[in-house]
Amino acid sequence: MSESDESTTGSPYAPQTPSETAAMLSAVGADDVESLFDVPESVAFDGDFGIESRSERETRREAARLLKRNDDLTEFLGRGHYAHYVPAVVDDLSSRSEFLTSYTQYQPEVAQGFLQALFEFQSMLVELTGLDIANCSMYDDATALGEAATLSQRVRSVSGDRILVPEQLRDGKRAVLENYADGPGLSVESYPMDDGQVDVDALAETADADVAMVYAETPTVRGIVAERLGDVGEVADDNDALFCLGSDPVALALLERPADVGADVVVGDAASLGTGTAFGFGLGMFVTREEFLRQVPGRLVGASEDADGRRAYTLTLQTREQHIRKERATSNICTNQAWVALRTAIHAAWLGPRGLVDLAEDCVTRPRDLAARLDEVVGVQAPVHDGHHFREFVAHTDQPARAVVEDLAARGFAVHAVGEHLIQVCATEVTAESEEAFVEAVAEVAG
């Protein structure tokens, strides 16, 4: 489209020419396009939204003008949403229009490419968790947790409506879970944490036959590597409850396998691979044991064969899904996050097992070293919790945390305030070059 489109009078993406329009109107026996709209006069609208058409160039400039109002900050932010370096090849390959502009694989014969990519994604999650089956992408970690809660009610042999979650849980995640729990009448209750770890004794005390699911995370929202997951799994097991574990694919490359600690379901955000920070854009992962296969929400890609007997892939077990099962479906999810899953699969394959483990190990050593440096700053004690950290840690500040956050923002850095005198700091390879300046800035504002 050229600059002469500034005064466009129609959609530049609707290719009918005026003579084609005339021919088509004639073919359908209509005098004009308006006569094709079967809208009663009483509810007709005159088309005046008050939105002016711009050229492509002007639209880009306008978006740039708006977005430039964001401050240029180095973000030491995490709590469930992480920035890792995404290699350029992920952008290039996932931007191929055959992937980008396709839709759900209702015709698998012309969608083998995407189906195979999703099959690869599912397979990687199976390897990372040690569980049997992964679906091919939900919205984000919070909604995947909500789906796990409703799954627990469907598969549990006895009735029970309590969902137990850690008291240290991202507010947004809990709020989403509560909305999912509302319809089926589940109640969401917190169990206590002890120095950033699950207080297993307290959990065991509160758990009873009415518990449908116990949820725990590793790393936790405060970046702690959980140490007694096997015991948490046993508490769940003793009460015939599902054990749902929250994690992410980078952490799972290094941490003990969820299958080995008795997890029945693994949820989490897989966007930590393949997608940078994009204002909370996520990719829910959902991995579980084979026995729950027919109760799993979301899309599943399976291997089959074509008429020549060659291996081929297709969406399968669709009788669980809303477009067939309607109100008896396992979930209402339709459009999901397939393209984001493609990006995650490409990123994971680019790293390979060595690269992924190296990245995960860096997520352990980097925050440890940064916490040690901040601990030397007068007015800061870090880390607050005594344990192994992954990507992030909580620090105590003698100054009010809110003030520290604001003063740091003025110096070009962002951290979370998580308590009156607690800040949380997340460090990955993308913040590496800024750590020196960050420590200096903290020293300036925290003293």
Next chain:
Amino acid sequence: MIFDQARWTADDDERYEPLLSEKADREVEIEDSPLPDELTRDSLSLPDPAEPELARHYTRLSQMNYGVENGPFPLGSCTMKYNPSFTETIAAREDAAIHPDRPESTMQGTLALCHRLQDYLGRIGGMDAVTLQPPAGAAGEFTGIQIAKAYHQHNDDERSEVVIPDSAHGTNFATAAMAGYEVVELPSDDDGRVDVDALSAAVGEETAALMLTNPNTLGLFERDIEEIADVVHDAGGLLYYDGANLNALLGRARPGDMGFDVMHYNVHKTFATPHGGGGPGAGPVGVTEELAEFLPDPHVREVSGGYEHYAPEHSIGKVHGYYGNWPVLVKAFAYIARLGDAGLADASAKAVLNANYLAEQISYDVPFGPFHHEFVASAAPQDAADAAKRMLDYGVHPPTTKWPEIVDEALMTEPTEAESKRSLDQLAAAFDAVAEEDDATLASAPERPAAKRIDQVVAAREPRLSWQALGE
């Protein structure tokens, strides 16, 4: 032949691309890690291709896939229109990619764009307030129904049922059940529209809402919409608008003006964002002023000197961990700004003309009418699914098949405004060629794509859902 699926090799016996795990496999032992052994796994086994191998693998996979830029994609109710490239460029800007937990004062640009899009969507839908949080259309439905539920509860008016026409999207039924409602299914009348008498009989003091798509999935405008709204409102229920077919109405009618109280927008359909092989989408929800205090938290509002988040007084809470599918929203903003009033109305006009023209051209029977942006043809006596497979051989993506069930052997067809007359004529020729063919030919189709007919029964009976399950 519009589109001939690329086969990456000339050797027909090697049509498929091996899995990454079949090409390269390397297990790494985990030792000397910075964590104690009892907290780590022993090893990790994943494919380990070098970047050139990776690039070739996914390029070949892409060539075994059909998208809108390959050819017509008239998948009914999915609105598979062309997606302008420049919106991708904007969404990929580095200053668009910020962490959602930044201090509010440092993300004024992002909040300004959110506010602008909320405003645009409100104008387009005739709604007073809009949340951008739901990450897909079905998530928007869930949000809308939770809002309706919260509204009734706030008024001490517990209700147990949601009424849904039989032509509605499956998501409507699943959403109502997910929110804890009983579903009351409403049969369509002989014209394919809501039977107002049946509706009157179905609604009552248990009715929380009627979920309605207008134009409906048969492409028909619900002409009695004002009467429908009165019947539902008189019973104390709310009227929910499923925005999947909004592309057919831009500039001609607005859900708010028709009496709808709450609606979702499928911005990835109506406002063109790539569908990404099944997502991401985004499903913003618009409500009337009466329901605005129930919107998800946070909501963006303008204050002196900038923008801020706030929690609506009786908010339902959250439906996504953060702020929804932001890049999709950026693309929707860019598309709406580019087209403006005139462009949006023109897109709708051409989508509607294209649907009516194509319906007129094909030899399959097309019941009902007149159509908005989609129509449902009947392939009978052919099997619609088989006919669809055969269309693949003519290089077009087939319509949605066997749904809605109201039409025998349904081919639900939505060409969108992105097709030229020439393209529609090619599409019609493909339909007509298939319509002439015998059952045996259809049953053995397709011949030309990367894979021939895929056995669905084997896939479901012996589920193999990972390369581990392939026994490798």
